Amino acid sequence: MTLYGYWRSSSSWRVRIALHFKGLEFDNVPVHLVRDGGEQLQAAHLQRNPMGQVPVLEVDGVYLGQSMAILEYLEEQHPQPALLPEMPLQRAQARRIAEVINSSVQPLQNLSLVKRLHAEFGADKVDWMRSVIQDGMDRLESSVAGGVGPFLVGDGPSFAEVCLIPQLFNARRWGCNVSAWPTLLRAEMAAQEHPAFLAAHPDRQPDAQ
Ligand SMILES: N[C@@H](CCC(=O)N[C@@H](CS)C(=O)NCC(=O)O)C(=O)O
Structure with a gap:
């Protein structure tokens, strides 16, 4: 898995917490949100996420945006240790x-x-x-x-x-x-x-x- 994110992006940070919590290996590719008018708005990143935002998690060639959708995906695929209570x-x-x-x-x-x-x-x-x-x-x-x-x-x-x-x-x-x-x-x-x-x-x- 590859995480496209930015160090100070709170939404990217959510995904990093979940990946580490579940002990999953991932590559971390920075997308600089400020430099050169914002790398998130450049063609290379818009191909990954037309919203022009981070985070994006690449899984098996699929680019997944929206941190909450990513958290849900990780929880379903890797239920333990859990980030949702049982009840x-x-x-x-x-x-x-x-x-x-x-x-x-x-x-x-x-x-x-x-x-x-x-x-x-x-x-x-x-x-x-x-x-x-x-x-x-x-x-x-x-x-x-x-x-x-x-x-x-x-x-x-x-x-x-x-x-x-x-x-x-x-x-x-x-x-x-x-x-x-x-x-x-x-x-x-x-x-x-x-x-x-x-x-x-x-x-x-x-x-x-
Ligand atoms: N709902 C989205 C929000 C993503 C988002 O707002 N990302 C911010 C960084 S935390 C971003 O990429 N901002 C770039 C911009 O505003 O140009 C998610 O949870 O992933």
Whole structure:
């Protein structure tokens, strides 16, 4: 398998966590999101993913985009160790939390969107990032507060932490008040003890700058 990704891309980071967690070998091919106007928008990458985004996982000659679809594929093909709990309701909760981040928070901080907001509407990039992440994660914290922990669902890391850890990194990068999210931080601390989460960290990637 080959992962086309970028060291600081939160969606690529999700896939790296899952690959390491399941002990799968993969080649890591960097796609630089900033250099030369963005390699993700060049013909070579658009052939892999017409969305012009990373990550893409190449499996047996098939290019698979969308990190959540990739996570589901890896879970089906390599069920152990599991990144979804056994009980259906808990599985749904893990997916719910992952989707809050994947569909309600991450798209608002996408490079191409933020560039357009700045160019066409004069939006301040830092203010935008900080406010949309703070709002989304405040809401996520409210929806998980009161859980027994330390993980958000069940007794181990799941899709929830796979999406949470990269998103918390971005929250700190843009100056959010992360101390408002004690339940999320508790899950982060527990997940970070797992070697897969350490190996997938942006600073450990060959293209880190
Ligand atoms: N829903 C997609 C989102 C992918 C995505 O937004 N990738 C970002 C990096 S995290 C990207 O490639 N951005 C390039 C751009 O905005 O030009 C997924 O989960 O894979």
